[in-house]
Amino acid sequence: MQYLLFLTACAVALALLLPAATGLFHGSLQHEHWLETREKDHKSPKKQKVVPPLVLDTFQNPTLNDLGFWHGTGENLTVQHEPGLVRLFPTDPDQNFHTQFNTHGCFSLWPWQNQFLHVVFEGTDRFSVSLNEHNAECNPRRSPFPGISDSVEASRYTMRTTSGTVNEGGDADDEGEEDVDADTRGTALGSPSESRCQREKEKTQVPGQTQLYIPLSHFHIDQSRVVSVSFHGFYTNEPLTLRRVEIVPMVPPPSPANGHFRMPGKLPTGNLVLRCTRPNSFAFGIDDGQPQYAQEVKRILDEENVRATFFVVGAGLRDPSTNFTEFYRQMLREGHQVALHSNTHPKMEGLSTSGEIDDEIIKTKEVFKDKLNVESSYFRPPFGTVGARMRQRLAQHIPNPFIVNWSVDVEDWIWANTTTPEKQLDAFYQGVARGGNIAVMHFLNPTTVRYLPQFIRHVRSAGLQIMRIDQCVQSP
Incomplete structure (x- = not known):
């Protein structure tokens, strides 16, 4: 009852x-x-x-x-x-x-x-x-x-x-x-x-x-x-x-x-960036490449009066045979941005422990400070692979990090070494037409470097102003 x-x-x-x-x-x-x-x-x-x-x-x-x-x-x-x-x-x-x-x-x-x-x-x-x-x-x-x-x-x-x-x-x-x-x-x-x-x-x-x-x-x-x-x-x-x-x-x-x-x-995970926030802006994010093409990239950027952001792997700075340390010092003096791209370029989210992720972050920070006297808060994940652990560890070691991927892919990793390298142009034009304004490219192949002036002129013909990534995301 x-x-x-x-x-x-x-x-x-x-x-x-x-x-x-x-x-x-x-x-x-x-x-x-x-x-x-x-x-x-x-x-x-x-x-x-x-x-x-x-x-x-x-x-x-x-x-x-x-x-x-x-x-x-x-x-x-x-x-x-x-x-x-x-x-x-x-x-x-x-x-x-x-x-x-x-x-x-x-x-x-x-x-x-x-x-x-x-x-x-x-x-x-x-x-x-x-x-x-x-x-x-x-x-x-x-x-x-x-x-x-x-x-x-x-x-x-x-x-x-x-x-x-x-x-x-x-x-x-x-x-x-x-x-x-x-x-x-x-x-x-x-x-x-x-x-x-x-x-x-x-x-x-x-x-x-x-x-x-x-x-x-x-x-x-x-x-x-x-x-x-x-x-x-x-x-x-x-x-x-x-x-x-x-x-x-x-x-x-x-x-x-x-x-x-x-x-x-x-846990803090930083700011994931895929596009510029400044109106009518565009930025080239250029990942590491082959040393023999570095000066040609510099010459093109100088002639076109363009400033870009370079994402640099720490191991390349440690290798004196690349001459990358002097190259990136020169780019910094001329107003380009040089930012982090890991120490050895693994898919960091796939590493088995957080300690391995920490090692990639800490060692690249150390070599940037030692060789370039730079402390960057901008990081491009190798292969564009993003996950929670990598973002959390970046935020642990870098205050308010910017994790920068892209909205325009040149697709040089697909087409540069094929019989149709011009498809890099098609990929770039399509990305811009769809509204993308942060690009990813490398200087690993001469065809990609050869197309760089056409990339730049196409962006300008669309009425966009080219600048560094830190500028286009309006970072203080």
């Missing part, structure tokens, strides 16, 4: 306390905190605006997610799909799996801004998770696409639950008060009595799971124009099985069943 009275009390409490749930929408943008209270007058009870969880992907379809938009792979990632899961077999940190909020335009996560990205998975947690911002035009035919992203390291947010009593939705049951950090305060729905009643009704037995809970606030991008969630930056060949990707309002409280999981703090 007491149990029936308790359930009746729960039902009454729920009826009185739960606000009406709003429907899911993808159109108009609502700039409301989802826990924002509204009062008609000083005597009116407070009400809460509740946004229901957003289920992005349960992998029922091999090509479309639960929102009806594309999900799939890049960089030749091998996958195996079964209803309810997708299994990834990574071999390279550049490989990735995206699931999109919208294929054709931008999607706003503002209604869910204080909620959490929740991922149910099996296998390795040695990868990065990114929330990807669309470009300013919300147009996949414009460059860059996707736009910038912010990344977190999956292993820092992994919650492993053992089989036992949990709440529906995978929330572990916990006796006593919740004790969560600032990132998770205010995320429990309703009052303490309501939560207690809800847990009593919803407790059930489920097998153990591996899950990620990541505050959306830990992704420092413009969340009014999101395009996708991606999984990438693998530093293992162990498979990863994804079962569910969604946005949820709550994180399970710490308990023995989930290893007393607590939300970690957000």
Whole structure:
């Protein structure tokens, strides 16, 4: 009888306390905190605006997610799909799996801004998770696409639950008060009595799971124009099985069943740069090359009165046979920018330990200071490979680093040594036409160097002013 009275009390409490749930929408943008209270007058009870969880992907379809938009792979990632899961077999940190909020335009996560990205998975947690911002035009035919992203390291947010009593939705049951950090305060729905009643009704037995809970606030991008969630930056060949990707309002409280999981703090990850912010600007980011072509590059830049940014590998500065130390000293004297490009040019996100990543950063900083007397905060990742660990370690060693990739690719790495080297021109022209304004090129091949004056004149014919990258991103 007491149990029936308790359930009746729960039902009454729920009826009185739960606000009406709003429907899911993808159109108009609502700039409301989802826990924002509204009062008609000083005597009116407070009400809460509740946004229901957003289920992005349960992998029922091999090509479309639960929102009806594309999900799939890049960089030749091998996958195996079964209803309810997708299994990834990574071999390279550049490989990735995206699931999109919208294929054709931008999607706003503002209604869910204080909620959490929740991922149910099996296998390795040695990868990065990114929330990807669309470009300013919300147009996949414009460059860059996707736009910038912010990344977190999956292993820092992994919650492993053992089989036992949990709440529906995978929330572990916990006796006593919740004790969560600032990132998770205010995320429990309703009052303490309501939560207690809800847990009593919803407790059930489920097998153990591996899950990620990541505050959306830990992704420092413009969340009014999101395009996708991606999984990438693998530093293992162990498979990863994804079962569910969604946005949820709550994180399970710490308990023995989930290893007393607590939300970690957000680590700094620097500024990812793909394009200039200064109006009508363009910048050439020239990566290391062959010493025999260095003076020809200098001659062209002098004749065209252009200043560029050179990304330099530390090992080349240490090798006296290259004469790179004197060359880059000369470029610095003439007003060019010289920036970091690692010590030995590995895919840094694929290195097995953070210590190896640190070694690449520290040694290139040391040789820059020793040989060039330069302390740069600009870094171009070798091969353009970007992930959370590399970004976090850069931010540990360099205050507010700029991680610079590109939005125009000359594709010299594809065409320079072929019978059709002129396709480098086609690639460059196409990148500029799509709106890109930071280029990547090398001076590894004479054909690329020969085309440099044509690259420069094409940019000027488009009405763009050429400058260094630090200038085009308006760095102080």
